[in-house]
Amino acid sequence: xxxxxxxxxxxxxxxxASLELRCNYSxxxxxxxxxxxxxxxxxxxxxxxxxxxxTLVQGIKGFEAEFKRSQSSFNLRKPSVHWSDAAEYFCAVxxxxxxxxxxxxxxxTILRVKS
Amino acid sequence: DTEVTQTPKHLVMGMTNKKSLKCExxxxxxxxxxxxxxxxxxxxxxxxxxxxxxSINESVPSRFSPECPNSSLLNLHLHALQxxxxxxxxxxxxxxxxxxxxxxxxxxxxxxxxx
Numbered sequence: 001x002x003x004x005x006x007x008x009x010x011x012x013x014x015x016x017a018s019l020e021l022r023c024n025y026s027x028x029x030x031x032x033x034x035x036x037x038x039x040x041x042x043x044x045x046x047x048x049x050x051x052x053x054x055t056l057v058q059g060i061k062g063f064e065a066e067f068k069r070s071q072s073s074f075n076l077r078k079p080s081v082h083w084s085d086a087a088e089y090f091c092a093v094x095x096x097x098x099x100x101x102x103x104x105x106x107x108x109t110i111l112r113v114k115s
Numbered sequence: 116d117t118e119v120t121q122t123p124k125h126l127v128m129g130m131t132n133k134k135s136l137k138c139e140x141x142x143x144x145x146x147x148x149x150x151x152x153x154x155x156x157x158x159x160x161x162x163x164x165x166x167x168x169x170s171i172n173e174s175v176p177s178r179f180s181p182e183c184p185n186s187s188l189l190n191l192h193l194h195a196l197q198x199x200x201x202x203x204x205x206x207x208x209x210x211x212x213x214x215x216x217x218x219x220x221x222x223x224x225x226x227x228x229x230x
Contacts, residue, residue, distance in 0.1 A: 032215065032216040034218060036221070041203070041224075041226065042223055042224065043119075043121075043205055043221040043222050043223040043224045044158070044205065044207075044221040045221070046218055046219075046220065046221075049216075049218050051216040090157055090158075102160055102163075102171070103160070103219060105157035105158060106157065107156075107157060108155075108156075108157055
């Protein structure tokens with residue numbers, strides 16, 4: 001069955017430091033890939049998506065992600081973290097008809113930013 | 116405009132009450148979704164409406180009853196809920212669900228507390 005793994009439950013980085021959040025997926029074919037961010041008590045905001053083409057995708061708020069087929073990964077990066085980036089980040093894959101047209105979410109990574 | 120609105124923001128209800136959650140989008144999207152999210156967990160899909168027809172019901176208990184009056188509106192009718200139903204309920208929408216790929220846009224959610 002398809003699955004999404006975010007290995008890090010919590011990550012703490014200093015303000016101004018670089019950030020990388022990991023995401024690995026298990027699918028038979030290249031899925032559609034997404035990163036969402038959720039501030040406490042809020043809905044999910046789409047940061048970026050990968051459907052095809054250039055494997056390095058740019059998103060909002062200065063985030064980027066790189067799709068690596070050989071590693072089944074879609075890691076999220078930001079060169080310099082701001083205190084307002086503290087939130088929970090979800091990687092998601094799908095939907096594709098062969099997977100029931102559903103988004104499958106990872107468990108999420110909580111980002112803490114220290115000053 | 117990629118906005119999905121949800122009302123109310125917060126709802127407290129007793130186990131014998133009947134209430135409704137409302138969701139609206141004006142992006143011309145033809146699919147709408149209800150998700151349930153417990154604390155520190157990813158969203159769980161409940162229902163999908165595609166072209167105003169219920170296309171996915173993830174074995175949700177009948178005390179949750181979805182309704183899609185038109186392509187812009189989605190309701191979730193609640194009755195005889197249990198305390199374990201307390202959660203953040205998220206609505207989402209997406210374009211042309213039969214023409215993947217597409218991304219889902221989420222609303223801010225309704226925080227439901229069942230007493």
